[in-house]
Amino acid sequence: MRDNGLTRRSVLSGAAALLGGAAAGTTIPTAVAEPGTATAVPPGPVVRPGDPRYPDLMTGNNQRFVARPEYVKLITSTADAENAVRDAVRAGKRVSVRGGGHCFSDFVCNPEIEVILDVSAMTDVYYDERMRAFCVQSGARLTNVYEALYKGWHVTIPGGVCWSVGIAGHVAGGGYGLLSRAHGLTVDHLYAVEVVTVDERGGVRTVVATREADDPNRDLWWGHTGAGGGNFGVITRYWFRSPDAHDTDPADQLVSPPSTVLVSAVEFDWDELDQASFTRLVQNFGTWHERNADPGAATTAVSSLFNVSHRAHGSMGMFTQVDATAPNARRMLDDYLAAITEGVAARPRPAKAPIGELGKLPIDLGEPRELPWLQAARLVGTNNPTITDPTSRGVHKSAYLRKAFDDEQCAALYRGMTGEDFTNPDTMLVLLSFGGRVNAPERGATAHAQRDSAFKMCLQTFWNSAEDDDFHITWARETYRGMFAATGGVPVPGDHADGCYINYPDNDVAAPEFNRSGVPWQALYYRENYPRLQQVKKRWDPADHFRHALSIQPAR
Structure with a gap:
């Protein structure tokens, strides 16, 4: 050793x-x-x-x-x-x-x-x-x-x-x-x-x-x-x-987090959302991130989690954090919230219900509050009972996005989130801020290849009984396939999408019945970095002792 x-x-x-x-x-x-x-x-x-x-x-x-x-x-x-x-x-x-x-x-x-x-x-x-x-x-x-x-x-x-x-x-x-x-x-x-x-x-x-x-x-x-x-x-x-x-x-030697952050938590009542408002709200999130994806953008101080929850949940919630020490921090937060709600009939209200996988917040953040950074990190980090439930079962599907969802994608998502035959409230599409300094390195600087995306998504639902596996997995597959119908059911790298996130692994993308794009799953996760990863594998684990359903294959 x-x-x-x-x-x-x-x-x-x-x-x-x-x-x-x-x-x-x-x-x-x-x-x-x-x-x-x-x-x-x-x-x-x-x-x-x-x-x-x-x-x-x-x-x-x-x-x-x-x-x-x-x-x-x-x-x-x-x-x-x-x-x-x-x-x-x-x-x-x-x-x-x-x-x-x-x-x-x-x-x-x-x-x-x-x-x-x-x-x-x-x-x-x-x-x-x-x-x-x-x-x-x-x-x-x-x-x-x-x-x-x-x-x-x-x-x-x-x-x-x-x-x-x-x-x-x-x-x-x-x-x-x-x-x-x-x-x-x-x-x-x-x-x-x-x-x-x-x-x-x-x-x-x-x-x-x-x-x-x-x-x-x-x-x-x-x-x-x-x-x-x-x-x-x-x-x-x-x-x-x-x-x-x-x-x-x-x-x-490392990043110093902001001493304080501005935090906001709002929700949108499903009863106030028709398909047009739903579409506008979801597209607003994507459009803002598309316009603010550059590494040098002043708005890199802003980051948000938008949980597009199923109608059965009653509301959709969004948690936003801004570096309070950044110039014009409150103005950036106000402008962000205004951009997300522009043209949407449903008005944001203080989040009272759980925000997707986050539990019900113990404080009212409808009016933004300034908190010490570590306190804010604990507020959301220790308050996620859905995803940390040790008895739960789940299915998860991911994508990196370069541009906002188009109308067809929003229509497929709306169908999935409003269907009368599926009423699990612990179901959501999590939209997550990306871009900014994430996009600064060259694509090959690290094995992580998605270096020009604007936001990412995780479609997920949770349940507790094995008897319900097929029902929930089928719902997720159909909704995901509908959202990426134009590219064979998966987010093929191109003008609008940039593949999948390996830390949200989904074995379906390696199955031809679900990935009909003709693009191999390795390209979805690793883009052009995959051959280099195969060389690393060949050198360090040539006999493939460490392997799983989506593991790197040694170069031949």
């Missing part, structure tokens, strides 16, 4: 000490120290069928997908991960890797999986003086990362909203959030990644890859800037440092 000689100042302690036990009959190897530390980290337990913990570890956040592995290995350190991979490879076992458990598809949990490698106990966040970067272990959850970075050094990464999302998969797929229009994607600030890899002979080793131009392992870093998780090995640590950081002060 590579020793990096790290100097460690831990802010958040991991859960490793709580996981020192093992299932009956399991041999526990000697505890080892993490690189650069003198502290021994006990290896995590091996959980097998019959262990009372096993049922909780067979699945993730989406109960549609269940595995029945021979065992689940809870990993507590890089050395533990390396040993776990070596054991599985020697035994010829099919493995998958789990961090936060928020995968929307069956990448981690499916009947073919024999061993789940679970890194969720690895949660440390600290400043690494030698790397001059912030180190985050791969099991950390987003809210814990934000709190550690902000409280310790007044910095952050521009990541997602949901508190319980694991950092490993989120970053690997090109994570984004409410600060991304101003600061880019999480991968735009990724300096290095530590990965346990397997070579063509089954040899297991741990590799640290950086973005440095002369790093011989740089291609492995690049592969973790948008390919998604579960492709090249087991991620154990990330290091973050902004590309324009040159000082040695930790507080200058």
